[in-house]
Amino acid sequence: xxxxxxxxxxxxxxxxxxxxxxxxxxxxxxxxxxxxxxxxxxxxxxxxxxxxxxxxxxxxxxxxxxxxxxxxxxxxxxxxxxxxxxxxxxxxxxxxxxxxxxxxxxxxxxxxxxxxxxxxxxxxxxxxxxxxxxxxxxxxxxxxxxxxxxxxxxxxxxxxxxxxxxxxxxxxxxxxxxxxxxxxxxxxxxxxxxxxxxxxxxxxxxxxxxxxxxxxxxxxxxxxxxxxxxxxxxxxxxxxxxxxxxxxxxxxxxxxxxxxxxxxxxxxxxxxxxxxxxxxxxxxxxxxxxxxxxxxxxxxxxxxxxxxxxxxxxxxxxxxxxxxxxxxxxxxxxxxxxxxxxxxxxxxxxxxxxxxxxxxxxxxxxxxxxxxxxxxxxxxxxxxxxxxxxxxxxxxxxxxxxxxxxxxxxxxxxxxxxxxxxxxxxxxxxxxxxxxxxxxxxxxxxxxxxxxxxxxxxxxxxxxxxxxxxxxxxxxxxxxxxxxxxxxxxxxxxxxxxxxxxxxxxxxxxxxxxxxxxxxxxxxxxxxxxxxxxxxxxxxxxxxxxxxxxxxxxxxxxxxxxxxxxxxxxxxxxxxxxxxxxxxxxxxxxxx
Amino acid sequence: xxxxxxxxxxxxxxxxxxxxxxxxxxxxxxxxxxxxxxxxxxxxxxxxxxxxxxxxxxxxxxxxxxxxxxxxxxxxxxxxxxxxxxxxxxxxxxxxxxxxxxxxxxxxxxxxxxxxxxxxxxxxxxxxxxxxxxxxxxxxxxxxxxxxxxxxx
Numbered sequence: 001x002x003x004x005x006x007x008x009x010x011x012x013x014x015x016x017x018x019x020x021x022x023x024x025x026x027x028x029x030x031x032x033x034x035x036x037x038x039x040x041x042x043x044x045x046x047x048x049x050x051x052x053x054x055x056x057x058x059x060x061x062x063x064x065x066x067x068x069x070x071x072x073x074x075x076x077x078x079x080x081x082x083x084x085x086x087x088x089x090x091x092x093x094x095x096x097x098x099x100x101x102x103x104x105x106x107x108x109x110x111x112x113x114x115x116x117x118x119x120x121x122x123x124x125x126x127x128x129x130x131x132x133x134x135x136x137x138x139x140x141x142x143x144x145x146x147x148x149x150x151x152x153x154x155x156x157x158x159x160x161x162x163x164x165x166x167x168x169x170x171x172x173x174x175x176x177x178x179x180x181x182x183x184x185x186x187x188x189x190x191x192x193x194x195x196x197x198x199x200x201x202x203x204x205x206x207x208x209x210x211x212x213x214x215x216x217x218x219x220x221x222x223x224x225x226x227x228x229x230x231x232x233x234x235x236x237x238x239x240x241x242x243x244x245x246x247x248x249x250x251x252x253x254x255x256x257x258x259x260x261x262x263x264x265x266x267x268x269x270x271x272x273x274x275x276x277x278x279x280x281x282x283x284x285x286x287x288x289x290x291x292x293x294x295x296x297x298x299x300x301x302x303x304x305x306x307x308x309x310x311x312x313x314x315x316x317x318x319x320x321x322x323x324x325x326x327x328x329x330x331x332x333x334x335x336x337x338x339x340x341x342x343x344x345x346x347x348x349x350x351x352x353x354x355x356x357x358x359x360x361x362x363x364x365x366x367x368x369x370x371x372x373x374x375x376x377x378x379x380x381x382x383x384x385x386x387x388x389x390x391x392x393x394x395x396x397x398x399x400x401x402x403x404x405x406x407x408x409x410x411x412x413x414x415x416x417x418x419x420x421x422x423x424x425x426x427x428x429x430x431x432x433x434x435x436x437x438x439x440x441x442x443x444x445x446x447x448x449x450x451x452x453x454x455x456x457x458x459x460x461x462x463x464x465x466x467x468x469x470x471x472x473x474x475x476x477x478x479x480x481x482x483x484x485x486x487x488x489x490x491x492x493x494x495x496x497x498x499x500x501x502x503x504x505x506x507x508x509x510x511x512x513x514x515x516x517x518x519x520x521x522x523x524x525x526x527x528x529x530x531x532x533x534x535x536x537x538x539x540x541x542x543x544x545x546x547x548x549x550x551x552x553x554x555x556x557x558x559x560x561x562x563x564x565x566x567x568x569x570x571x572x573x574x575x576x577x578x579x580x581x582x583x584x585x586x587x588x589x590x591x592x
Numbered sequence: 593x594x595x596x597x598x599x600x601x602x603x604x605x606x607x608x609x610x611x612x613x614x615x616x617x618x619x620x621x622x623x624x625x626x627x628x629x630x631x632x633x634x635x636x637x638x639x640x641x642x643x644x645x646x647x648x649x650x651x652x653x654x655x656x657x658x659x660x661x662x663x664x665x666x667x668x669x670x671x672x673x674x675x676x677x678x679x680x681x682x683x684x685x686x687x688x689x690x691x692x693x694x695x696x697x698x699x700x701x702x703x704x705x706x707x708x709x710x711x712x713x714x715x716x717x718x719x720x721x722x723x724x725x726x727x728x729x730x731x732x733x734x735x736x737x738x739x740x741x742x743x744x745x
Contacts, residue, residue, distance in 0.1 A: 117708065394708070519683045519709030523676040530674065540709040551710070570678050574663055577682060577739075 001066035001077070005109055005129050009062035013055040020054020021047050067126060069140050072148045074114060076124055088124055090145035091152070092116045094395030095405070097363035098134045105360060110134035114141070115395030117542060138364055142350050145366070249352060253408050253419070255342035263339060263388070263410035266380045269331030276326045291319045309465045339409050351391065353405060365405060369393045371517050371543035372552070373420050375510040377413070382508070387416040392543040424512050429500045431491035437532050438490065438556035442483035444528075450475040492537075492554040494568050497576065499539060501552040511552040515572040516580065517541045523562050535562035539569060593657040593668075599698050600656075600719025601649045606694050608645015612638040658717055660731065663739075665705060667715065679715055683707045684736035689725040701725040705732060 028046035031038040057080060065078045073087040097113045104110060110131045114124030129137070255263070280287045288304060295318040296302070301311040340357035347364070354362035370391050377387040389408040407423075408416055421428060457472035491502040491510075502510040522538040529535055537554040554565060619634035651671045658667040664678040688704040695701060695718075703717040703725045720728065 518680070519707045519713075520680075520715070521678045524670075524673055525675075526673045540707075540713075542708040542710060544710055566676070566678065570664060570680065573680055573682075 001068045001075075002133075004062060004065055004126060005133070006062075007107065007109065008128050009059055012061055013058035016058035016061070017051045017055035020050035020052070020057070022050070023054075024048075024050025067124075069137070069144060071144065071151075074124060074141060076126075086124070088114060088116055090141065090148050093141065093145065093366070094369050094393045095363055095365045096138050096141055097361065098131075098138060100131065100356075100360035102358045104128065104131075105358075108132075110360075112137055115393075117394035117544075138352075138362075142348055142364060146348055249345040249347045251343065251345045252351075253342075253344040253411070255339060255355075255409055259386075259410050260336065260339060260342070262384065262386060264332040264336040266378070266384065266386065266410070267331070267335055268328065268378065269334060270327070272331035272334060273323065273327045275330050276323055279326070280323075291315065291322060294318050294322075309467075313466070339406070342406070342409055344407050351407065353407070355406075355409075363405070365391060365393060369395070371541045372514070373407075373424055373512045374549070375416055375420055375512075377508050378506060381410065382413075385413050386410050387413040389416045389420055392541075394542040394544055420512060424498060424514065426498050426500070426512055427495055429493035429495060431493050431500070431502060432561075433491050434487070434534070434555065434557045434561075436487070437558075438534060439483055439487035441528065441532055441534065441556060442486045443479060446479040446482050447476070450479050490555055492557065492565065494565055497572070499565065499569060501539065501554050503553060503555055509549060509552075513539055513541055513552055514576070515569060516576040517543075518569055518573045521566050521569045523559075523566050525559070529556065533559050535559045537562045537565050593659045596653060596656045596717075596719030597700060597721055597724075598653070599700055601653045602698055603694055603700065603719070604649035604652065605646055608642055608649065611645060612642040615641045653719075656719070660728075660735075665715070665732065667717065677715060679705055679707060680739075681732070681735040682739040683709070684732060687729045687732045687736075689722070689729050691722075703728050703732075 024046040028043040094115045112126040337357045342355040350364040454472045457469040461469035493500040616638035623629040656669045685706045691701045701722040
């Protein structure tokens with residue numbers, strides 16, 4: 001059994017100590033107020049007592065928290081008074097994530113999160129260990145998972161008498177993802193061995209790590225992408241724990257500085273508005289001054305107290321403008337810092353990633369746990385022909401944006417799609433679009449929205465001195481293009497092994513769901529849809545990204561089309577299962 | 593295709609009645625605390641909720657169907673949005689039967705089928721007699737075991 005990093009005892013003791021101090025102080029104060037025999041003097045004794053008790057608890061927690069990697073499970077024993085012994089079988093681990101804040105990086109510490117499917121919170125949290133230990137844990141969990149898998153396979157092969165000399169120990173194909181397809185027919189070596197001298201950049205490394213760059217950097221990417229490849233492997237081994245392991249990590253994707261900048265400036269984070277609000281709150285007076293000064297030339301009020309309705313309207317517009325610009329800039333900065341140095345690689349059966357400038361994030365995702373793959377883009381990214389790619393698992397983690405990890409934050413659209421195609425062994429999808437009846441529906445829907453807007457503006461003009469409500473009628477001009485664009489970005493494709501569903505204009509998502517991962521299929525028809533003979537088809541998987549992005553849906557397709565996709569999904573799930581069963585009998589597939 | 597037990601309508605009507613009472617109480621509260629209202633408003637609001645509830649119950653009952661098909665549990669239901677759901681037997685994680693206080697009073701029971709899915713992870717079939725719920729539970733369990741797929745998680 002191992003313990004956490006000793007410093008975590010100090011931190012925990014301080015944390016709990018101050019909690020104790022506070023509790024002691026409050027308790028003594030309340031008691032002193034309520035009972036005469038208790039004097040206010042007691043707080044002087046109770047507060048330090050509380051601190052000592054709390055600190056003692058913190059230290060005890062450290063000594064009572066142990067974890068261990070056994071042959072088949074990852075065990076965590078914790079709890080001072082009530083004990084909890086948790087065993088997580090390796091084959092149930094969804095992803096392992098390592099997080100390092102700024103201070104943690106300074107002291108060489110890291111938090112390790114082990115996710116499994118189900119459960120509301122992260123199942124295995126080590127808060128915190130040394131970064132070497134974190135890297136070792138990630139590596140060992142990967143190795144032990146592979147070993148325990150092999151053993152279970154052996155056991156099953158032994159149990160099957162009719163399969164003499166079964167292919168035990170042979171590496172199975174991974175569910176719906178064909179590793180060979182990923183690596184261009186070049187199967188990864190799992191053992192430590194001298195690298196094939198294929199990559200001139202890394203051929204001189206000590207043999208523990210090879211970057212076989214699999215980007216087809218040559219044919220699709222500009223020189224900037226290539227120039228940004230890591231050129232000094234020595235340097236990396238110090239600050240890239242994930243990639244320094246005994247499995248040869250093959251690099252699948254590295255975010256070039258050009259792509260990083262594009263990603264920062266071509267993505268929008270509305271959450272950044274919270275930061276802007278906070279800033280405006282803290283720097284209230286100064287911010288107000290700036291806004292007033294900017295608004296004055298456009299007819300804004302002299303001071304916040306004196307102004308005409310028109311002046312206030314202008315002031316509102318100007319502050320909205322400032323808010324939008326600041327939100328955008330803060331969001332871009334956040335993206336830059338979070339995705340700085342993004343790399344995706346493959347080690348054994350896992351995808352490994354790392355990113356972050358101030359905070360370091362790294363982690364591994366077993367390829368066979370990938371539920372679905374989603375390609376996202378927004379209008380700006382589409383304009384410059386770029387897109388991002390995400391892999392989704394059933395693991396839930398607040399830090400991993402809900403079981404969905406970026407595999408390619410941003411790359412040329414063709415490259416993202418090609419990656420998805422190779423990764424999932426998907427034939428090139430030819431998207432089908434719902435009929436124009438759907439567009440009519442959006443026309444009606446947005447007209448209602450515009451009508452409500454006009455009504456609200458009219459109401460406002462009646463109750464306030466605001467004039468010119470009829471400008472709101474301009475909203476109707478936006479209705480036809482909005483309806484058309486909404487319709488234009490819908491699509492679906494029913495493939496041999498996957499169904500592909502696309503929707504969204506502002507944040508378009510194209511989700512690739514293998515039939516094998518389908519959990520339930522739903523055909524939904526609202527009263528409006530029934531009138532037009534349309535239906536929406538919802539394909540549910542176990543991927544936890546659906547909580548954040550919605551379940552993959554083919555919106556407003558003809559009822560007959562929806563029925564036929566519904567039937568196809570069911571039918572092909574059955575075929576996929578039968579095929580897997582057959583493959584498993586032949587020992588070719590690893591069974592969960 | 594199997595329908596629900598007719599008594600399920602009583603359950604839904606009872607739920608609507610509870611909603612109507614709550615609406616009536618809120619309106620009465622407004623009347624006594626905030627401003628005077630004509631008596632017709634609390635009574636009328638409660639009646640409207642009740643009538644809507646009754647209409648909803650009748651319509652919903654008319655549309656609820658389910659069936660054990662070859663490979664899936666198939667359900668159809670919904671008044672405003674009509675939903676057809678297929679739950680493949682292989683994906684069934686576990687099956688519950690359960691009943692609330694009103695259901696118990698009416699001698700009804702529900703079947704809840706859980707999958708590993710996220711949004712629509714649990715599928716509920718209400719309005720079954722306890723015996724029917726139990727046999728369905730057993731059948732589904734057997735079918736799920738028989739189909740012996742992994743849960744793809």
